[in-house]
Amino acid sequence: MQEITIIKFAPKCKIFFEVIFLCKMEKAVCALICITAIILANANIFAGESWGVYFPKDGGRPEANATAEHLAKFDAYFMGNENDKVLYVTFDAGYENDFTPRILDTLKKHNVPAAFFVVGTYIRDHPQLVKRMVDEGHVVANHTMTHPDMSKIADMESFAKELSRVEEFYKELIGEDIPKFYRPPRGIYSETNLKHAKELGYKTVFWSTAYKDWEVDKQPSREEAFAKLIPRTHEGSIILLHNVSKTNAEILDELITKYKGLGYRFESLYHLTDSANANAS
Secondary structure: OOOEEEEEEEOOOOEEEEEEEEOOOOOOHHHHHHHHHHHHHHHHOOOOOOHHHHHOOOOOOOOOOOOOHHOOOOOOEOOOOHHHOEEEEEEOOOOOOOOOOHHHHHHHHHHOOOEEEHHHHHHHOHHHHHHHHHHHOOOOEEEEOOOOOOHHHHHHHHHHHHHHHHHHHHHHHHHHOOOOOOOOOOEEOOOOHHHHHHOOOOOOOOOOEEEOOOOOOOOHHHHHHHHHHHOOOOOOOEEEEEOOHHHHHHHHHHHHHHHHHHHEEEEEHHHHHHHHHHOOO
16 A cells, blocks of 8 residues: 655645545556646646645655755755754744743753744734744744735735835844745745745745644644654754644644654754755855
8 A cells, every 4th residue: 555645735725735645556557646646736726836745755855846956046945955864943923822932932941943934913913922032042034914825916016015014023123134034825926926035135935844733723633743743754854833733832842852852953944044055055
C-alpha cells in the first residue's frame, strides 16, 4: 500500500484540505493518480496562485508549486538547507485567542526563536504581546494590514500600502523598522506580488510544514497534531502554526522536546536568509 499526501490552501473558501490516496493497485496506475493529483492541486482554478506543498514520503523534503530556485529570484523561501538539521518556527497571527502568552512562555522555556507574522490590527490591539515578542528575541514580521487576497493587487502603490501601514504601527510601538519578512495571507500570491515585495526590500516566506490548526471550533487532538507534524518535518523545515490554536498552545512544549530529541535545533529567519546568501555566493 502506498500513501501520498498533498497539502493545499483553497483561497476562495479559505480552507485547508488534504488528499490521501491509498493505492493498492499497480505502481503505474498509482503513479498516474499521483501525477493527476499534483496537477489538480496546483492548477490555477482559484483566484491567484495558492501556495501548496506535496510530500512524496514521510520525513522527506516536500515538493511545491514553485521550486526553491525559482523563488530565490524574488528573495522568497519555503524551506532551508537540506543538509542542516535546523527548523524555523513561524506563527501567523491575524487575531488573538488568548493562547499567545502560553506559546511565548514555551518558546522562552526552550530558548526557541520564532517569527510571528502579524496583521496591522494585531499590533494596534495587542501592543503588549508584540512588545513581548520583540523583547524575547522573536521576529515580528509583516502579514499585511487587512489580510486580503494579495494576488488581486497588481499595482505597486496598493501593494505597498498593505505593507507600509503595518510598518507604521510597528515603528510607532517599537521605535524601529519592522524586520523585512513578509507572508501573503493564506499563501495566496502572484509573481507580481513577489516582485513588488522584493522591490520593497522584503523576503517572502512561505512554509514547508503545516497542518490544519486554525479552525478554533474544530481543533485537532494532540495525537492528530503529532501524526501530521512529525512526519512532515525535514531538514530546513519552515513550520507554519497559528497562534489562535488551543492545540498548538498545549502541544508546543512536547513538540519542541520531540524535535530536539530527533536532533533538530531552532534558528531565526535571519539564519535562513543569511545561509541562503552564503550558499549563493
